[in-house]
Amino acid sequence: MIRVRKIQIPALPTKQPRRLYVYLPHDYYRSDRRYPVLYMFDGHNVFYDKHATYGKSWGMKEYLTRTKLPLILVAVECNTEGERRMNEYSPWDIDCIPQLGHMEGLGKVTMDWICGTLKPEIDGRYRTLPDRGNTLIAGSSMGGLMALYAVSAYNGVFSRAAALSPCFWIGGEKLHALLSETPFAGTTRVYMDYGTAEEAEGNSEDIADMFKGAEELTRAGAEVAARAVHGAAHNEAAWEKRIPVFMDYLLK
Secondary structure: OEEEEOOOOOOOOOOOEEEEEOOOOOOHOOOOEEEEEEEEEOOHHHOHHHHHOOOOOOHHHEEEEEEOOOOEEEEEEEOOOOOOHHHHHOOOOOOOOOHHHHHHHOOOHHHHHHHHHHHHHHHHOOOOOOHHHEEEEEOOOOHHHHHHHHHHHOOOOOOOEEEEEOHHHHHHHHHHHHHHHHHHHOOOOOEEEEEHHHOOOOOOOOHHHHHHHHHHHOHHHHHHHEEOOOOOOOOHHHHHHHHHHHHHHHHO
């Protein structure tokens, strides 16, 4: 079952409502058990093709229905106004895209809302396992950057993260410093990957940056799986194929 409703995030600079998606496992109303929670960025691309930006979703609904994983999934739609998604999904100011000029990074504001407002609401409304060991986060592209930021800067909340095609080129040395210097609390597990076809799309150093980030996370005490996916492009159809891989790793 997927519940969809419109919400607003007052701390972010838009009055446009956005969708909040909550997937409840198949046995939610037939049991009294509590469930881990996976939070995902770009919620409009997670479940439904008709809501997806380019007409193709991740297909998480089909995957969760098929596997019957005992998991609640919470996904929040991004800001679709112009380039505002980049503001909301960057923890740091962006000055590396000349045609866009200076962009204020609002990633911390986004994460403060997720941790301080959304998560308490989800934990209060649904039968969750609210501890960090049962709280996961995932995203792709800028959402992948945010997943890495979340599991590091908010490691007291999230113990596991999946970052698919993360935008290391946006995070730069600030991201590398964060991954290197975070004192990870307890077990932290991170999955990262990047498609080799993405290099042809202009980000030729991202795979090398990803493996550098994996080394930094490992030295800091996290468990890490990082891989280059042969022939994979930068889109939801490619990320969908990797769902079983990263879910198995996060939930093992």
